[in-house]
Amino acid sequence: MLLAVATAALGLTPAPARADTFAAPPTVVQVVAHQDDSILFFNPDIRKLYDFPTVTVFLTAGGSTTEVGPGQAFDSTCAYGESRDKGARAAAAALAGVQDPTWTRTPMTFAGKVAEEDTLDQAPQVKLVFFKLHEAGDGNYPGSGNQQAVLDDLYLRGETTGWHESTMGTMPDDGGSDCESEYADQTYTKAELTASLTALYEHYNATVVYGMDAHRFASDPGNSDHLGAGGFTLDSVAAYHGPGGDHHVVLRSYQDYDISNEQADVDAYNSGLKHNDFLSYLGPDRGDIPGQYHGLFDTSPDPDNSFYTPFYSRQYSRWPNGAVWTGQDANGRLTAFAVADSQIQVWTESAPGSWTGPVPLPGGTGMAATLAVTRDPSGMLRVTTIRLADYQVMTVVQTAPGSWGPWTSLGNPNPEDPTLVGDPATLTESNNNVTVFVRNRGTGVSAKTLNPGQSWPDEWADLGGWQVRNDLAVGRAGSGAGELFAPAGSGILHWKQNSSALWAQDSGPLTSTVLGKVQVSMANNADGRAEIFYVNPDNPVVATQWTQADGAWTGSPGLLANSPNTLESVAAAVPGDGRISLAVRNAGGGVSMVSQTGPNVGFSNTWPDLGSVIVGAPALTVDSTGRLVVLAIELDGTLHVNRQTAAGTDSPFGGWQLAGS
Template identity: 30%
Template sequence: PVLYLLAHPGDALAATGSELHRDLAAPDRPVAVVCLAAGERTDRDRLLHRLGRDAAWHHRTEELPDGESLDVHSVAGDPCIEVCFTDPGRPLPADPPEPLVDRVTALLARFAPATVRTLDPDPEHTGWSEEHGAVRPDHPEHSAVAQALLEAVHRATADGAAPVAVECFRPAAPCTGAHPVRIPAVVRYPGRRVWLTRGPQGHLTAYAALGGAVARWTERTPGGPDWSGRELLRTPRLLPFLAVAQAPVGWVHLVSLRRTPLPSGGATVEVMHAVQYQSGRPVGEWRSLGNPHGTGHDKGREVGVPAVVVDPDGCAHVYVRNFGRGVSARSQRPDGSWAPWRDLGGSEVQDGLAALLDDRGRPELFAPSTEGVLRWHRDDAGELRPTPRERMPLVAAPGTALAALASGPGRITVYGCDARDRMLYACRTDGAATAVGTAGGAGVCVLRTPVDGYDCTVLLQRSAEGVTAVGAYPTEQEHAGLWWERTGGPGTREPAAAVDAFGRLVVASLDPDGRLAVARQDGALPGLVLGGWTTA
């Protein structure tokens, strides 16, 4: 089941519209929309009309454990769709108290969802003054609902409940909630949802952010096909995001975000880091890298989604968008300690950074902005510096992440969804830019691997229909054309890919129930042909 936990009826269309309509179109998938601050009767009726399309609704009332009533509306003849309202008769507080968390906990038990979609716990600022701090026009009840959900999910997971996949959304423009407006929604934490790495002994390991923690699956033997069951790693309370990078020796660096309420009110968000040294073994201690703005409750809560890369010396480099909409970085020293945060500059940067090593093993960083893709590269002195004259013409759609690949000597190809036409483009650092298909999800996964002896680039994304789509072409030959194959596999998250111990392509995603879904290349057939999907 998929649960939409929102504040107001208008949020269902203004903040999560495209995702909601995709879920409603999926056959036999139970979908529930719950509004905790139900608002005016006309707003409720408008939502029921938009979702039911003049269908008859059945109404009943249930009582939640805290004594509040839950008005449940289900479409006649389609019990898979429920729209529910609770109306406490008073505004939801900005910092959710225990009763609100308890109510959300009761709703999680009532609907038992595998996926919950909600609002932004830390909305973006539109202004700043030393006297009044950050100006955030987003309705405060949006963040109250999201914060209560994150706390309830963490508690449920700690109590042994099945981990829930959480997705947060923010409007592409400010939404006050007073007059719901149909504006495009964007993913709050854009980027990959599943990651695949291959260890020194050849075992593949999959990682995903679930239930306020990190879930892990590991191949039982190199090359599969069997996987271990889902294992929840011991982590601090994490936000629903994960970035992964692998060192040359095989160590896997995990980076996420932790949101910590402050005693004085508000919250701060810290970058968290841990290392797995051996496939299937315990992960090292999670350590806080802080954030570029310290513990301030205003600037510190708007840390962007991290990107991470590990250089040939085994040192990790973490990059985030900062409060000023530039980029900040923190790098590991050879002795394992961390240098302080430093400001790399940039302007109007969006979330969705891409970090990688070039063909000489030097870190490179690409950041989407409203003025094109910005680039930083390491100079001969070892410093990462911006290249303002090499701004790429791609204007990435908000809520989507870039992907990048070292595609030739001194050349890098960057992939992203352009906001102007929603097409997926391949942009090379030598100036070439080519459309390679229609963008469907919140990002693309890219992998360079031989196919029938040819050097090929493989792209994977979540299609507009919500399934995993795979395309391949000879590296740097976008003019040859690219055909996307919709595999029929689950696309509830952006997919991941890796090459197994026998050189076969492996594609992984999460199914609607939060299980790992895997498809492996059929090595007995020519070309890039995937076998059937299995779950672990």
């Protein structure tokens, strides 16, 4: 196969960036624990936001007593917190491209509690809100005295026990005159902090919320402030229902310190920008430690040490939406699924190019944003995901197009530690079995199969594997045999169904590269040979491998020429002419596409940008008229689609349109 040689220009012409209207004016709210969290963990995604109204919420003052630098530059935790606030302002101005910034600082009341709102005068769409709660590292704060709690304790203990957390300046050891009296002497119960955040979303009409990871591993307890911030964000978004209650709000959570254990996935250019963002936050170098950058605003971090440097080249969302969140129902109508307003929403074509929705999927609250969609042998659509409350694998199937049966729990292959379960993948096999695959506690793959006319078995089958990272992918080769791909520590592991429909693992990985969180997509060439696509971790552009004429897979990835840098999964689809097409979220936050120049050959070296700014990964599919359709969640918190004007890979796209209402 010719890999990346352009023998003909791709016929995709760029569509207008905004061909439609927003369901609601976009506003992105970021909720973090500390003043540097969004810079380190939501970046480079946040670089795409600052042309839109963006509100960053800092729950704690960051007033640690153990990390104030040589000579104890700050006399009190209040003074340290205030200096970190200056760093947050400096970084936000730098991200917005504002030099010599000035800020308007205003006390704001949210559900009866007063927080500080800072507005960037030169770019007033940029706002910061400081709640000024005590930080877990503040040794002067009596974390267990008189039912005083830090952020994570407050979240876990609940409001009924009397536990509460106070703002800086409430306790005698906070710093006295260094503390800001208008924000002191306040306490929050769990219910009050949740209500204040919900009121904040209502005040700013939030459509997208970026939050910290609330995922708790028994083997890795994580940072308590981060976990508390993630939990409060999860609960407060669930209590909020979009601007004016229109249900248009999407939560996207990000991993934090544990990304150091993953493969780098941010390109060198954006890594450099992220490093500079962190330096802006730290402030001008004080120069009091020879050979070490020592910031003015936050004196403690060494931005070039082994702890901080991995963050610049990494960004990982906790529950990525992936590329398999749409399907064609038994009537041939495209149907899309995504978590919005804290529940699974469904959008359905009423006719090709016209959509209705979103409509809540019954019982779809409290589910992870990673959804696996497949079409059952009956033609009905099936959705599989993880229930966040207990990490049970959950599945539901239509009883008729547009109608749904009850949810079924498939349990968890890791009852001793269910948090280790991975994102599910689901395949309808050629023998009409439906199989669900997940990562298990032994870091291999477990599967559970629904045989026609039978119920789900009690036990999970162990398919083997080792050091599987998370994102499984499935498909069917042209022969009809199932294919399973699992990114792992040794590379991409591969299983294929044999003639007895049993899953057999290859003797070695498809790649020899150690992979981090890699999301694989599969498509079949016109001659039936399977091909996979993923973001190459050594250089975050699109890579591919394929089956050769003898049935063996290529042993190393090939990079598609001129591929834009991307952090999300690659969506793939094959229209009627047999030429594979791909869609990715590019470095500008929009969607770029590419197609094979002919059946069974390589891809064009041009990637037209279809415009828009989206959240997560796009999906790509073919509708009943044979046209390619790109689907994406935009910053207004709902679905938008971009459809070809006619069938045929070279046909142009007509522009983005709001799907439903």
